[in-house]
Amino acid sequence: MQQPLEVNAVVLSQKMIINANNERKRAFRPDTWKDQVTKQRRARGAPYISRNNTPRPGKIAPVGKPCNAECFYPGCLIPLPEKIKLFRTYYSMGSYNSQRSFLLALIEREMVNNSNNFSYFLPVNGARIRVCKKTFIDTFKVTDSVIQNLQNKSKQGQIIIVDGRGRHENHPVTEDYVLTLIEEHIDSFPKQENHYSRARQGQFYLSPDLNVDRMFRLFVEENPAVPNIEKKETIYRRVFKRSGLTIGEPRTDTCKTCDLLNVRIRNSATARLRVLAQDEQHIHHTTWEMAKNAMDEDMRTARDDPTYVVLCGDMQQVLFSPTLTHGEMFYKRQFSTYNYCIFNGATSVGAMYVWNESIGNRGSDEVASCLLLYVEQNYNQLENGQQRTLVFWSDRCRGQTNNFMMICLFQLLIARRIFKFFF
Ligand SMILES: [Zn+2]
Ligand SMILES: [Zn+2]
Structure with a gap:
């Protein structure tokens, strides 16, 4: 545990x-x-x-006697190897609380004439041997302020130290105007809305060439007047996170279900949960294989039967131009070029339809237009009594293919007597 x-x-x-x-x-x-x-x-x-x-720098073990020759405390005269051993013991504790509690136990307080007197000890072979403050500090390589702090704790009657670093209400506050500057800076980058999947609609993303590191560096360059601006990275990142923006287009080529299942298998709390996730993964893979087999089967049929047409459609990755990474660039909106691929299962030949954002978007209209163009260019109208079947495979992206527009297109192709059946 x-x-x-x-x-x-x-x-x-x-x-x-x-x-x-x-x-x-x-x-x-x-x-x-x-x-x-x-x-x-x-x-x-x-x-x-x-x-x-x-x-x-790291701490260096004691090398000699730090106090002057007349110092009479017995601990100041212990051999160097003993002191080095104490130094090592102290740093091998590895935890702030145990280290400081250890030191506190070696400091004794006495009231003399209404003022506090402190004496220091080193534990050697089970005995406590008195040393001067100089040797004490030198043995454990702590600073004067650490001793000061321990003296204060001792005055308060504490015997165990609990790390109080950072646990206070007096944190430095970033001025509102800096926050506003950061918000405005993040807002100044061109954004694109995600039309890709319905679940992420309303989510905006920035150019995939950007990252928060770069954005922050640009922010520092542009606001030299803000004091300590180079130390505001954490705040910059926090504001960025709050903005809900993401960088780059969400990847859709990896399967989200696969990713999620992999994470669940890797981080399962119990063996039972892991088995459940593995079962789910198995079903997911089997479903995928069944779909893949069905598609392969369709393609085989298409090769033997000219009246059986199998097409696969897929949106390719958006090409952004230009792809420079110069600072000035990020404030400009990049130019998108879209590419839709239609693959013919019978001939194993793919056709690429390329257009840019000044011509059209990449929604259902454009995808349907590509498919219509492909069909018009490759298949003529059916004669009476002739038959032709279209099988269309695609991902289930609602924005592009899995929608009403495509159903209308298939209806149109049948009405124009190019195909008789559609699957
Ligand atoms: Zn001494
Ligand atoms: Zn998957």
């Missing part, structure tokens, strides 16, 4: 992490978060990068 993971002010249990992971494409692993890694490195005395990107 793993211990609950402490993430700043929030404690996440293992169960919460598993639940949070269930529906995500990318697993949620708080132990790899930048802040967590930094915290752990810092507690181990390893070099780390502070929150404002300042590199901090």
Whole structure:
């Protein structure tokens, strides 16, 4: 059983992490978060990068006697290897709370003439040996302010230290005008609405060449007057997330059901849940195979029977032009070119229909027009008594093919006596 993971002010249990992971494409692993890694490195005395990107060196074990020769405390005279051992013990604890509690226990407070007197000890072979403050600080390589802090805790009568870093109400606040600047900046990028799937209607996306890193860099370049602007990345990201925008066109070439099932299998909380998800995946794959087999069967029939026409239609990826990644570019709207592919099962020849956004959109109208053009160019009207069947395969994208417009088109093709049956 793993211990609950402490993430700043929030404690996440293992169960919460598993639940949070269930529906995500990318697993949620708080132990790899930048802040967590930094915290752990810092507690181990390893070099780390502070929150404002300042590199901090690692702690170096004591090398000699820090206090002057006359210092009479017995602890100041203990051999160097003992001190190095204490240093290692301290940094191998690896947790802020146990380290500071350990130090606090080695500090004693005494009231002398109405003021606090502190004395310091080192634990050597089970005994507490008195040292001067200099040696104490040098052995554990802590700063003066750490000692100051521990003295205050001692005055308050605390004996166990609970990490209070970041747990206060006095966080720096980003001024409203900076937030407004960020919102306006994010808003200044050209957006496109997603017409692709109905479930995501009303969702807007930005150019796939963009990423939040780049957007933030542009924001910094454009607002040199804002103090400490280069430190506002976290806030910029937060505002971006709140805007509900996504970058790039949502990918539709991967199967969402497959992705979701894979995540569920990988992150199942119990063996039973995993088996359930695996069953579902099996059914999903079997269904897919059945559809694939049916399509292959159709194509075989089409090759032998000229009156049996099998067409597969698919929208290809949008081509954006130009694809430069220069800063200025992102504020301009890119020009979209669409490409619809119709594949003939009998001849194994594909036909590409290419148009750009000044000519048409990429909805049901355009797809139906492509198909109509293809049929008109390749098949003539039926003579009396002649028969021809059309089988049309496509994805189930409602915006393009799985809609009323296509039904109307097939009705039209039959009315024009190009086909007699349609599947
Ligand atoms: Zn000393
Ligand atoms: Zn799938």
